[in-house]
Amino acid sequence: MAWNEPGKDKDPWKNNDKKKDQGPPDLDVVFQKLSKLLGGLFGKKPSSDDSGNKGGGNIAIIAVFAIIAIVWFVSGWYTIKESDRGVVLRFGAYHSQVEAGLHWNPKFIDQIIPINVEAFRTMPTTGFMLTEDENIVKVGMEVQYRIIAPEKYLFSVTNADNSLLQALDSSLRFVVGHSTMDDVLTTGREVVRQETWVMIDDIIESYDLGIDVVDVNLQQTRPPEEVKDAFDDAIAAQEDEQRFIREAEAYEREKAPIARGQVKRIEQQALAYKEGLILKAQGEVARFNQLLPQYQANPEVTRQRLYLETMEKVLDSTSKVLIDNNAGGNLTFLPLDKLMGGSTDKVGLDKSVSEIETRSRADEKADQDERAGGTTSPSRSSNRSSGRDY
Secondary structure (H helix, E strand, O other): OOOOOOOOOOOOOOOOOOOOOOOOOOHHHHHHHHHHHHHHHOOOOOOOOOHHHHHHHHHHHHHHHHHHHHHHHHOOEEEEOOOEEEEEEEOOEEEEEEOOEEEEOOOOOEEEEEEEOOOOEEEEEEEEEEOOOOOEEEEEEEEEEEEOOHHHHHHOOOOHHHHHHHHHHHHHHHHHHOOOHHHHHOOOHHHHHHHHHHHHHHHHHHHOOOEEEEEEEEEEEEOOHHHHHHHHHHHHHHHHHHHHHHHHHHHHHHHHHHHHHHHHHHHHHHHHHHHHHHHHHHHHHHHHHHHHHHHHHOHHHHHHHHHHHHHHHHHHHOOOOOOOOOOOOHHHHOOHHHHHHOOOOHHHHHHHHHHHHHHHHHHHHHHHHHHHHOOOOHHHHHHHHHHHHO
């Protein structure tokens, strides 16, 4: 049966006690019912006619709030990486700092900002700068840094990275402005780098940025394009100068020890020669002192012996042979000049020795015949004649 048949007063919206309108319920009625449900949930006693209908509504609302609480609790767990540190903000203000690991925070109350404190970050800058001698050079520099205090990095200044960039650019321009162009382009690059580093450290220390500058690299220093070729030639000439200087230094290091060794050797030879002459003179003096008593005892014999020793020394290096004509024997026929000269002609030497032996045997036989017959052999006379000639 339809609910709106004539004679029936049944309303599906259960508003029998109100006016019998067939439209949707009024919003005031809905809000009134909702306020009654919330009032019963927080301790307000419902009326007897509403207690049966509101029991199920209270359970549903409690279930919804329980689900919301569980979701809120679960969503509060978070993890901080090993390389990060977490900065905790409570109602937008800095509260604390957490280490790496699993943590929990009240959702919608605390905010966690992870900051990497182990990674090395890079900040470059480049531009045309004016040097002390009023020349323009293009300089590029790069600074490497890492964060050591996350809370200072976030809240000491508005933007720590931008502050570091401004400090780098200001320091570099100051140092280049107090250096000449040749120093910036060639020999003074390391000085520019070190002085810029020192100035950056001083600036960020006063701002307390929570940043540690690890390294500063001077990437490029070059003149404007209009004069680049001329400066390249000048730099090449300076490099050649340095190369020649290093080669000269290497040659000096090579030759100096040799020269010092030669000087030392000559000094030692001179000292040895000096000591040798002194010892020789002392030996001569001692020898003459020993000869003096012998000379005083027998002057003639000593004089003759000294003469013979002196002649032996004098004639020791000559190839001439002196023979007494009155002396006999085989000494007359020996080739003493060849023996003393060290001749290597062994065949000729053997031939000469055999001839001498033949002549010696012939002379002995002639002497025997002469003693037996009382006559002199012609061969004997010729041998004696040849011996005297020799």
